[in-house]
Amino acid sequence: GIQVEQSPPDLILQEGANSTLRCNFSDSVNNLQWFHQNPWGQLINLFYIPSGTKQNGRLSATTVATERYSLLYISSSQTTDSGVYFCAVAETSGSRLTFGEGTQLTVNP
Amino acid sequence: GAVVSQHPSRVICKSGTSVKIECRSLDFQATTMFWYRQFPKKSLMLMATSNEGSKATYEQGVEKDKFLINHASLTLSTLTVTSAHPEDSSFYICSARLQTSGRAYNEQFFGPGTRLTVL
Numbered sequence: 001g002i003q004v005e006q007s008p009p010d011l012i013l014q015e016g017a018n019s020t021l022r023c024n025f026s027d028s029v030n031n032l033q034w035f036h037q038n039p040w041g042q043l044i045n046l047f048y049i050p051s052g053t054k055q056n057g058r059l060s061a062t063t064v065a066t067e068r069y070s071l072l073y074i075s076s077s078q079t080t081d082s083g084v085y086f087c088a089v090a091e092t093s094g095s096r097l098t099f100g101e102g103t104q105l106t107v108n109p
Numbered sequence: 110g111a112v113v114s115q116h117p118s119r120v121i122c123k124s125g126t127s128v129k130i131e132c133r134s135l136d137f138q139a140t141t142m143f144w145y146r147q148f149p150k151k152s153l154m155l156m157a158t159s160n161e162g163s164k165a166t167y168e169q170g171v172e173k174d175k176f177l178i179n180h181a182s183l184t185l186s187t188l189t190v191t192s193a194h195p196e197d198s199s200f201y202i203c204s205a206r207l208q209t210s211g212r213a214y215n216e217q218f219f220g221p222g223t224r225l226t227v228l
Contacts, residue, residue: 031215041147041200043219045111050215086152090215095141095206097217099152 002027002091006100013077013107021072021103023087031090031097032063034072038083046072046085077107112136113205115220122193123228130188130223132203138183139205143217144176147200159186193227200224 003026013019023032034046047054047061049070054061058077063070074081084104088097112135122128132142140161145153157178158166165178175197177189186205190197201224204217 031217033216035219041202041222041224043153043202043204045216045218048216088153095215096155096158097143097204098155101152 002029002089002098004087004089004098004100006085006087006103008103009101010104011106013105015077015079015107015109017077017107018073018075019077019105021074021085021087021105023070023072023089023100025068025070025087025089027068028092029065029089030092031088031095032070033088033097034061034070035086035088036081036083037086037102043086074105077105079107079109081105082107111207111216111218113203113218113220115203115223117223118221119224119226121226121228124194125192128190128193128225130190130201130203130225132186132188132205132220134184134205134218137205137207139186139207140183141206142180142186143204143206144178144186144188145202145204147202147222149200153202156188190225193225195227198225198227 005024032050035043049063051065058075060073084102086102088099116131142159144156159180161180167173180186202222204219207214
C-alpha cells in the first residue's frame with residue numbers, strides 16, 4: 001500500500017514564529033488532506049488539497065502531486081496551534097485514507 | 110456544514126460485554142463511512158470501510174466477527190465491539206465521505222471519537 005511520511009515528528013516554536021510541515025507519499029493520489037487533532041482528539045479539517053495551493057488565514061498548503069509531497073505552512077503561530085498535525089492520502093484507485101505518523105507541534109508563549 | 114457526530118463520546122464497560130458506537134452525518138448524506146482506531150501517541154489506523162446497504166470491507170488483521178459494522182442508512186453507521194476485552198480499549202473515530210446531489214466527493218469529515226475503556 002501507499003506509504004506516507006511526515007516530518008519533522010516534533011516541533012517546538014515560540015509564539016509568532018513560522019513553520020513548515022512536510023508530507024511525502026509514495027504513489028499517485030486522488031485525495032490529500034491535512035488535519036489538526038486537538039487535545040480532545042477531534043480531527044479538524046484544514047485542507048483538502050490533492051494538488052495545487054490553498055490558503056486559509058495564517059495557514060496555507062501546497063501539494064506537488066508530480067513530486068509526491070505536500071507542505072503545510074503555519075505563519076505567526078499561536079499557542080492554540082499546538083497539537084498534532086496529520087497528513088492523510090488516498091491512492092488514485094480508491095478512497096481509503098492512509099495517515100502519516102503526524103507532527104507534534106508545541107507553541108510556547 | 111459537513112458535521113459528523115459520534116455517540117457515546119466515552120464508555121467504560123466490563124470485559125465480555127458488547128459496546129455499540131454510532132456515527133452520524135448530520136447535514137449530508139454519506140454512502141461511505143470509515144472506522145479508525147487510534148492508540149495513545151499513535152496515528153489513525155483504518156479498520157473498515159462501511160458502505161450503505163452492503164457489507165463492510167475490513168482491513169487485513171481486523172476481525173469482522175469482533176467488530177460488527179452496520180450502515181443502515183445514508184446518515185448512520187454503527188460499530189459494535191463484541192465481547193470486549195481490555196486490549197480493545199482504544200479511541201475509535203469514524204469519518205464520512207461527503208456526498209451531494211448524487212455525487213460522492215473524496216474529502217472525508219471526522220467525528221469527535223469515542224474513548225472505550227474495557228475493565
